[in-house]
Amino acid sequence: MKIATWNVNSVRARLPRLLPWLETAQPDVVCLQEIKCLDEQFPREALEEAGYRVATYGQKTYNGVAILAKSRIDDVVRGIPGESADAQRRVIGATIGDTLVFSVYVVNGEAVGSEKFAYKLDWMRRFADYVRTLAFSEKLVICGDFNVTFDDRDVYDPAAWREKVLCSTPERDALKRVMEPGLVDAFRRFNEEPGHYTWWDFRTRGFQRKQGLRIDHFLMSEPALAATSAVEIDLVARDGETPSDHAPVIATLG
DNA sequence: ATGGCCAATTTTATTGGA
DSSP, X not given: OEEEEEEOSOHHHXXXXXXXXXXXXXXXXXXXXXXXXXXXXXXXXXXXXXXXEEEEEOOSSSOOEXXXXXXXXXXXXXXXXXXXXXXXXXXXXXXXTTEEEEEEEOOOOSSXXXXXXXXXXXXXXXXXXXXXXXXXXXXXXXXXXXXXXXXXXXXXXXXXXXXXXXXXXXXXXXXXXHHTTTOEEGXXXXXXXXXXXXXXXXXTTTTTTTOEEOOEEEEEOHXXXXXXXXXXXXXXXXXXXXXXXXXXXXXXXX
């Protein structure tokens, strides 16, 4: 089974890239972030015609997450349980077969010390409290755009980014708290080398200059990790016409 | 040091992204 995560930066704008990519990559499950539309605006019919069932948690203009799957999507959880109805829509989870899958879009944070940065740390703490309640003895896959790098290997210019947003110690500590109950950065089980990125800045032509960050991750419980044979970044999907600024990441289980 | 690109809406500017 292939599970993919992709921050598509608007699902409606990206549909001309998403549909052929599904045809080529043939993922069984796709976790989308930044769909940037209401549930009723989601291109559900086109994706169902492509062979996927759809669960969305959309929001106007900003944020919004979704899960696509070729098989049944059960027990859908939208948002962090307990948060208000008008909360930013950043997480959706569901049971697919024997695996609990979450699509997560962590707050960007703008700049270290800003109001949005404080909100990011608060959101991550609330998410960590929720994650703590999940079953780590089962196959648990929490993937998405975490907007945090783990270490210098994930950063094209570590000196320039030192303690900047996406690379700061408080954010990295917040991510560690999410993982603390028993989740692993699955990508690093297969590749220890620096220079593997999942996001590149449009403005600086970062992709063409190979200047990016690794901020899209697969966090897995040990049972999920044990079933995983590969975690790969799809650079082809980031190239070409009208790409997202993020590449998809694909985990192969079983 | 600065800005650059992209998407959506508030649309011919602004906001947010990272």
